Amino acid sequence: MNNNAINAIRFLGVDAINKANSGHPGIVLGAAPMLHVLYTKHLNINPKDDKWINRDRFILSAGHGSALLYAINHLSGFKVSIEDLKNFRQIGNTPGHPEYGHTHGIETTSGPLGQGISNAVGMALAETHLAAKFNKPELSIFDHYTYVLCGDGDLQEGVTMESMSLAGHLGLSKLIVLYDSNDIQLDGKTSLAYSDNAKKKFEAMGWQHLLVTDGEDLESIDKAIKKAKKETDKPTIIEVKTIIGRGTSIEGTSKVHGAPIGLEEAKKLREKLQYKNEPFEVDQEVYDFYKKNVLNRGKRVQSKWNKELALYKEQYHNEYEQLMNYYSQPEVDLSLLPTYEKGSKEATRNVSGKVIESLSKTYTNLIGGSADLTASTKAKGADGDFTKENRLGRNINFGVREHAMASIANGMVLHGGLKVFVGGFFVFSDYMKPAIRLASIMQIPVTYVFTHDTVAVGEDGPTHEPIEQLVMLRSIPNLVVLRPADANETKMAWKIAMESKDHPTAIILTRQSVPNLETSTYEGVNKGGYIISKEEQKLDGILLASGSEVSLALKAKEILKQKNIDIRVVSMPSIELFEKQEKAYKDSILPKEVKILAVEMASPLSWYKYTQHVYGINTFGVSAPLEKVLEHFGYTPQDLADGFIKL
Known part of the structure; x- marks a missing residue:
């Protein structure tokens, strides 16, 4: 049965790519077994309730392999039909890379390599914080894993190393990465550009590294995931050695990475794998197997959780109400924020810091931090630092990792339940731009606090004085850029950011003091x-x-x-x-x-x-x-x- 199901996944992907005459069949053929094991044995999801807050998250960081994800989500019962697969990479439900909010069952928009795995770090961080906040010894409201499928390309991106370094430092043990290790990228063998020792590198960053030498060995993949789930001190990366484009005449080469294999090659592959189904034809026993092992299993897990939530509501009513508030839309009362007299002077970055302090008292799901610049940006969360020892801390020390910071923030917001802000010098928004763009595409309400907004920075000179950054951010569709004139406008900017439902917000603030104006409204x-x-x-x-x-x-x-x-x-x-x-x-x-x-x-x-x-x-x-x-x-x-x- 497993073999038939895996081949169904493979050929749904290959046939979709052939019909579109566009796509990446190599990962579909090589990585299908590990995803099959993950979905049918470990992933706790309910495709009929994709917003269940305690579901496991699966992120396809290697987003070019979207045909693989669409195929397995189709079998699992998400709203991805055979017609959708036939319409792959056309205007419709199955775009070339997964898009959050567009296709059912997609947890993030993983386009550029490295973004998905960085989002997953944010999701794992959010789960860890919320578990510490709400779980009781006998009742676990947040107790789920974040799984990732990544490839060699993901692990060469700088943003990935930033994010994985922080994840290891923080000991985010419920983060499990499946690494499709096939030693091939678009230009040829990875050895042309990459010779890192994965085991030594990731262990040095505080990760558990596990190796599965054969990507077709379902039992070994299963055992590795089980071992990863038992690790409670560090995240895990499972390196699974696979053959890209397995079974084709061009297996193990870059030729099968980013181009359709064609109808003749697909026919030969069917014969080789003894798969007799026509394109887009799946045996009923495969659907039944996935219904039993993904959908029905997920429903049982959620049903048990629903009972625990009902007990939680009864026994911990105040905490339950607070939990519900975390998932509701806030309406900020400006009277709760600091007041400023006309003519008094204050840097808007300082005002913003005081606003964050005030908001944090009312909105205890407000969490964030800066890229090693908290003393300057004043963008600091409450309740101490978030660490291995203090999961309740709402100030995240991102370190000098601007790109990862923005990507991790995306993942935290996508997880749900948290209002997230991040801070940095405005000129360094250049480092954050890719993740800001993706937040805008996904229409998610991340708040960016940017200080040192003009040449008035002064002595630091041209490298630290923004010129073109305002134009850059204003050119991003769906991003709201707010550059307040004084303390009152700064308070109002924060109200807009906090109340946002469908757009990220950038608040641009001064280093120097400015007068507070009576006529701000x-x-x-x-x-x-x-x-x-x-x-x-x-x-x-x-x-x-x-x-x-x-x-x-x-x-x-x-x-x-x-x-x-x-x-x-x-x-x-x-x-x-x-x-x-x-x-x-x-x-x-x-x-x-x-x-x-x-x-x-x-x-x-x-x-x-x-x-x-x-x-x-x-x-x-x-x-x-x-x-x-x-x-x-x-x-x-x-x-x-x-x-x-x-x-």
Whole structure:
């Protein structure tokens, strides 16, 4: 029976790839046995309830092998039909790489190699924290594993090493990685570019390394997974030696990695494996076997868990209510956050840190940390550090691992139950961009706290002074970028981020102190842009700004007033939110045929949709004290007023 089921998986994948004339058959043929063992013997899932919070998670980090995942999910009872498999890599339900929220049973969008395994680290971290928070000696609400299938390519990516290093350091023992070790990548043998000793490397990073020498040996694969599940101090990587494209005339070569094998080769393979079924034809006994060993087994496990949850509700009612709140959407009451007097001055990074402290008291599922920059970003979680010894800590020391930090945050949010933030210097968003992009694709509410937002960083110089980063983030679809002007706008930015359901949020903050403005409004920030200072009689023009430049614009307005020039100042903390407003509102804020000067200490490219006049920076920064830097670039009230007059 096992052999027939494995061949069904193989040929559903191969036939889908052949029909699409696109895909990666090598991993389908080589890795099908290990996934078959995982699904039918270990993976606790219920395809009829894919949101069950205590399900095991399976991540196909080698996302190019999506045909393999779609095939086995079809057999398991997820909403992936034979017609979907026939429509592989077309517009529809089975895209070329797995997409979260698009195809039933997909836990993450694992496109670029290394992202899936890094997401899995986040999922395992979330499970460990929530288990410590809610489990009782006699009742386990969170008690599941996170499994990954990765390949040689995943383990060459830098983000993978960052994530696995942290997972080993934290001892995330319920993370189990199946490593499809076939020594082949797209350009040829892995030996062309890679000669690491996997066992020594991963053991040095605090992982248990297990080796299965034959990827067709189901019993050995099963024993290795059982041994991994018994390990309670460290994560496990199971290296399974396989043959890419096994059974074909081009097995063991890169030729079978990323191109269909073709109809003739598929016919020969059927004969070799004595598989008599036509393309997309599966024996009923295979469906029955998967129903018994995946679907029905999963239902039994969930039914037992449901009974435990009912007991938990009865015996620990307060904790149960808190658990339910973790999975509900918060509505942030601004009155719970710190208040600031008009005219007082504070760096918005400091305000953000105090807001996080306040939010953490009410929302005990708020968790996060910074990439070794907590003292600077103020993005620090509550209840101490999350460590092997303190699983309840809500501050995660990510270390100098920006890329992994963002990817791990994605996994934590995908796991469910947690509100997650991460912090770093704004210029280092470059390192985080791939994971931010994927969060935006998946429409998940991660919050990014970026500080040191402009050339006003000063002495650190061009490498640490962001110029093009605002344009970069604003160009990512579905990412909301908020650059608050003062303390009140910062509080409002956090409210927007916390209440997000379907988009990540980047909050861009100052290092230097800025004055707190009396006219900041939540309604205005929520709409992305608003009039923070109206013209007095006639509208001679508009100064349009974000962040610290808003207070600069207000000072320039006073200079222009002395010259009888009546100016409106518009604060636009979020272009994305402003663009979502109705045309009438946008026109009321930025009327047509009015002279507008946009002001931002960054690349001017964000602002040309509103005006041809932009006071921006088209060079990199300089190293000097703050005031000298601002003078160098002409960001003084007088310079700005003069610039407006010259329009």
